[in-house]
Amino acid sequence: MAEHDELFFDGREIxxxxxxxxxAFGYRLAQELVxxxxxxxxxxLGAGKTAMTRGIAAGLxxxxxxxxxxxxxxxxxxxxxxxxxxxxVALVHVDAYRLGMTGQSALDELDALDxxxxxxxxxxxxxxxxxxxETLSDGHVSVRIRRDPESDVRTVQLRRVxxxxxxx
Numbered sequence: 001m002a003e004h005d006e007l008f009f010d011g012r013e014i015x016x017x018x019x020x021x022x023x024a025f026g027y028r029l030a031q032e033l034v035x036x037x038x039x040x041x042x043x044x045l046g047a048g049k050t051a052m053t054r055g056i057a058a059g060l061x062x063x064x065x066x067x068x069x070x071x072x073x074x075x076x077x078x079x080x081x082x083x084x085x086x087x088x089v090a091l092v093h094v095d096a097y098r099l100g101m102t103g104q105s106a107l108d109e110l111d112a113l114d115x116x117x118x119x120x121x122x123x124x125x126x127x128x129x130x131x132x133x134e135t136l137s138d139g140h141v142s143v144r145i146r147r148d149p150e151s152d153v154r155t156v157q158l159r160r161v162x163x164x165x166x167x168x
Contacts (some may be wrong), residue, residue: 007032008012009160010062022048022145025156026055028141033060033123035089036135040128043145048154049127052145053093059083062091076122090122096133124137138163 007028008014016022029052033039039056041049054066062077073094093150125131134140144157 007158009158011157011159014156014158017152017157019048019051019056019154020151022051022154022156023055023058026052026057027059028055029141030056030059030123031084031086033089034086035123035143036137038133038140039121039123039143040124040130040140041125041127041145042082042135043147047145047147049145052143053125053127055121056123057093060089060091060123062089066091066093073081076154092122092124094126094133096126096128127161134161134163 014025016025029039033056041052043049050067059068059082061080061082063080064075064077066077074092077091079090079094082088124136130142130146139162140162142157142159142161146155147153148155
């Protein structure tokens with residue numbers, strides 16, 4: 001995806017022919033994000049959620065290597081220099097896949113992470129959070145990623161969702 005390509009937040013399908021395009025898409029998406037944004041990544045195992053997050057991290061210019069936070073649940077990356085010159089912003093990368101597996105409710109475990117506090121000064125990206133984390137904010141960016149099982153082609157749908165939209 002070329003850096004000058006416009007992003008559409010209307011749910012239209014965007015085709016990413018190679019795995020590297022997923023990171024490039026995340027990089028481009030980061031140019032639209034500011035502290036306080038909640039990004040919810042939805043897709044099956046291997047769809048490219050962590051690759052998308054690596055691209056977002058690169059686009060935000062945050063510090064530290066991005067990997068799946070499956071066992072730590074949430075990982076914070078300190079702000080660095082944003083490539084586009086915008087104000088630095090931290091990234092909190094959350095993997096909600098295991099929430100609710102400890103016997104506590106997923107909502108209680110989510111509440112214990114204090115992500116609503118992180119939203120003030122960071123972009124929060126949540127893998128596996130659809131239907132769970134939307135209550136943290138008045139709106140969020142929904143990124144649905146699907147991967148063709150026969151190739152590396154991914155289909156992405158991007159939407160900005162306001163809390164009133166999520167209820168319907």
